[in-house]
Amino acid sequence: MAKAKKTAPSDRARLRRAHHKAHYDSITIHDILDAQPLAHLGVIMDGWPAVFPTMHWREGDHVYIHGSRAGRKMKAAAGQPCCLTVSILDAFKLARSAFHHSVNFRSVMIYARPELVPEEQKEARLNAMIETYFPGRTQLLRPMSEAERKMTTVLSFSLAEASAKIGAGGIADEEEDYALPIWAGVIPVAEVALDIEADERNHPDAPMPDEVLPAYLRARMDRTWPRHEK
Numbered sequence: 001m002a003k004a005k006k007t008a009p010s011d012r013a014r015l016r017r018a019h020h021k022a023h024y025d026s027i028t029i030h031d032i033l034d035a036q037p038l039a040h041l042g043v044i045m046d047g048w049p050a051v052f053p054t055m056h057w058r059e060g061d062h063v064y065i066h067g068s069r070a071g072r073k074m075k076a077a078a079g080q081p082c083c084l085t086v087s088i089l090d091a092f093k094l095a096r097s098a099f100h101h102s103v104n105f106r107s108v109m110i111y112a113r114p115e116l117v118p119e120e121q122k123e124a125r126l127n128a129m130i131e132t133y134f135p136g137r138t139q140l141l142r143p144m145s146e147a148e149r150k151m152t153t154v155l156s157f158s159l160a161e162a163s164a165k166i167g168a169g170g171i172a173d174e175e176e177d178y179a180l181p182i183w184a185g186v187i188p189v190a191e192v193a194l195d196i197e198a199d200e201r202n203h204p205d206a207p208m209p210d211e212v213l214p215a216y217l218r219a220r221m222d223r224t225w226p227r228h229e230k
Contacts, residue, residue, distance in 0.1 A: 012111050013163040023164040026061070032106045032164055033058045033086055035216050036191075037133060041065065042083040043076040050076070056086065057132040063110060063157045064117070064125055074153040077114050084110040084157055090168070092187040096177040104168050104186070111161040117154035125154050133214040140209070193217050 008014035008024055015022040023029070039056040042049060052073045054065045063084065067074045091104035117125050126149075127138045171184045193213050211218070 008163060010111070010161050013109065013161050015163060015165060018165075018167075021165050021167055023166060024162075026159070028164045028166070029108050029159060029162050030058065032088065032108045033063060035106070035220070036086050036088045037214070037216065039063075039065065039084050039086045041073060041077060042085065043073060043080065045072065045076045055129070056084065057129045059125075059128055059132075061159045063159060064129065064154055065114075065157070066126060066129065066152055066154045069151055069153045071153070074155065077155060078116050078153070079113055082112060082114055082157070084112070084114075088191075089189055091189060093171055094184055094187065095171050096173045096180050096182040096184050100171070100173050102167065104188075106164070106166050108162060108164045110157050110159060112157040114155035114157045117156055119149070122149055122152065122154050125156075126152065133216065134212070135215055136211075137209075190220060191217070192221075 006022075006024070008022070013024075033056070037055050037057070039054055041052045041054050043052070044050070050073070054067065054073070056063050056065050058064075065084070085107065087105060087107040089103060089105055093100075093102040093104065095101050123144055126144065130138050130141070170186055173184065196208070196212065198208065213221075
């Protein structure tokens with residue numbers, strides 16, 4: 001198991017507090033990104049910070065997002081200073097004082113000036129989005145139309161300036177508080193898939209594929225995540 005890098009890629013990406021929670025190695029960063037498709041994109045719009053939820057996917061040392069070509073967030077982000085954040089809640093920590101209540105979590109922050117993916121590469125990147133979460137599904141879909149391709153913007157974020165932060169472990173109360181008759185403990189939480197709802201207009205000759213759950217959820221159910229040690 002590779003050890004986590006202790007050196008931040010930049011002063012901007014360096015954790016200022018709780019240094020023991022910092023991870024700068026690509027294995028940890030990739031694992032967290034691959035375990036959660038929902039990201040939050042931070043941009044400046046009209047002089048104010050704005051944060052947008054968006055789906056992301058990773059290919060190597062780059063993360064991609066997509067959106068409407070006419071959308072404000074894509075126009076505001078392209079080529080401009082941005083922060084893309086991915087967070088995963090792992091547990092609630094109930095202590096014997098309000099001060100020591102906390103959560104276990106994993107998160108990644110990416111600082112970058114995202115680049116526009118060229119027109120001739122967009123279809124490949126968008127197909128990679130589908131394959132990241134639903135391997136093999138692109139072979140079942142109709143081809144992307146030229147109009148759909150033109151309506152979509154894809155942005156690429158380098159992971160050169162990224163850092164991970166992981167909060168884990170049990171309760172850390174004040175020593176004198178352990179004698180108090182107050183229950184304390186850790187309540188793990190996880191994202192799971194519920195009952196599948198088939199589209200009522202499905203073609204009668206279109207059976208549900210054997211594997212419809214996103215790959216990252218299947219990995220959690222198979223207990224293959226995480227690869228790093230907390």
